[in-house]
Amino acid sequence: MGSLKSLSLGAMLMLTCASFAQADAIKLEGGKETNLVLLPKFLGILVFDQANEGAQEAHKELANPGELLFVGPTPENSVAGQIEIMTTSATQGQGAVMLSNNAGDQIVPAAEAAKAAGTKIVTWDSPIPSGNGEDVFVAQVDFGSIGTVMADMAHSILGGKGEMAVLSATPDAANQNAWIASMQEALKGAKYADIKLVDVVYGDDQAEVSYNRALSLVDQHPNLGLIMSPTTVGIQASAKAMQDEGLCDKVKVSGLGLPSEMVSYTMNGCAPEFALWDFRDLGYLTYFTAYGMATGQLKGEIGESFHAGRMGDYTIEADPGREGAKRILMGPFTVYNKGNVEAAAK
């Protein structure tokens, strides 16, 4: 019930924001010089590269004479590397750092120091859990609605009845835990009464660990009908594991995945439905936010609206998931199935 209330509250908030936005959305003035840093969790992952493409697009569109740097740590050095880049950016006097946080609250001291030095901190994809040291979070989708979307996919795949388990990334990933919690909340609804969540395991966002975890789930729960994996690595490793062991007829896979990686599993029925948002759009919107803040055109206050190029108007609002923190909500989801996955995979 709580989720329904907060959902409808969120919807109302969005509506009021939308009406606000039409009234006085700030049109960002291009051509002002500011150096910006886009800092992903680590380099070499497709979705972060897509976010960079989106940011570069916005960078050109706003004709910023300054630099947009896409820098990130290597995978084995993610946490320490992020903190280091954050610190360096502050000493270099960058206008803003756009951060997909992988360092939990460990990044807070570095982010606060950067803020004190005049660098704006705009998070995207994964926020700073406590909200300290962060100016605003560009949320890909409403974290509460992810739970509902996952619960609905489970409902349609299981035909309304059966056992499911969650395969997540790491046990301390802030966004993953928020999504799982919101799905558990959504599952309390009467519609999902016959769906049972039997287990939550973690695959560390590594193919081999996730693959083995998925198989352990099947061994552990003989009546399992669905593995829900809200991570692009986990979902494809699970689908591969089910396919390799010839289990696709019995155990389906769903969650958040990339169409290009999931297309074969969706077409052969192992993963009939999954969802994701557009990372190019996320990068684009994040750039507009960071540019506006770094050039002083946006103050980062609740209720402030601005025009983000081709994507339309957005408003800064209180983050319902993190007390005292602010967010900009991008949304919506795309749910992929046999009908649209092939087109999206290209």
Add this chain to the structure above:
Amino acid sequence: MTRMMEKLSPQTLRILALLAVLLVILLFFSLVIPNYLNGRLFNRISSSVAIMALIATAQTLVIITRNIDLSIGSILGFVAFATGSLVTNNPDLGPVPLVLYSITIGACFGAINGVLVAFVRVPSIIVTLGTMALFRSVLVEYSDAKSITTSNLPQWLVEFPNTVLFSIGQMQFRAAFVAAVIVVLIVHLALTRLNAARKLYAIGSNPEAAEMAGINIHKTVFVAFVLSGALAGLGGFMFLARFGTITVVAGLGFELKSVAASVVGGVNIFGGSGTVIGALIGAILVDVIETSLVRWQLVSEFWREAVLGALILLSVAADAVLMRRFISLRRKRPKSDPIPEKTSVLDGEAR
């Protein structure tokens, strides 16, 4: 050592001790996890151990020479990606060129380590710590944030690891596992039968003496690193075949797993002794513990790593105690069936 030699060499005893520990662990988990001991468990473990067996073997070759190779995971990741990208662009390539390609790239990376350790004389832990990051960064650069996906790989490659060659009851012997065991056996035979391979042990147990005995230490250590790289490359090929989707995190952390498997398997971290068969059993042991812990509901996610570490320590300790017990038992036994001294000397030192 020679006096203790009787029917079994210490290395054989060590393997028996390891198998005993493995048995105890399996029995323990079968008591706490419902539906545990069955053919499925064998299939799970054997499939996932295939890759680890190769890199544990690679690591063992290097550790025997009193060195360590921390770049194994990065080499494996790079080779998996490079091979995947080669076959994506040339789907008609057969197994032989692909495997050769994997092994060659791995060997080249191994040669870089080898030159720096053997000829420039930088300690291996520093060299490979550096190349671990370096090779991973090369992968990040080379991959251009793209990933290899299963749908672009030829069917034979994707099907290879899970092809059932033969089965005993519910237990399936799949191609990847059988191939890995064959490789381990070949390396084992080489290490025990070839003179050239025994140089690895000689260097590890006493470098100065080895040098005085006329062994070219530099060349031998170099070769050990090249072989380790080649085996890691082969592991990369298997990784590609098994998981299909390769990103820049492929093989992350494998270097430490390979060290764990080797050490659990009785390979002396200070060099000079150890067998690849032991490393294989070590890999199986670590994998069994890891897989079973996930299914043991009592242990929460946050404690799993700690319990895994504790269990690994416990098995190493149990193995050491058992080993000592075996040896002292044998000492007490009267020399009822002596074995010619010569063979046992050879056995003891070669293994």
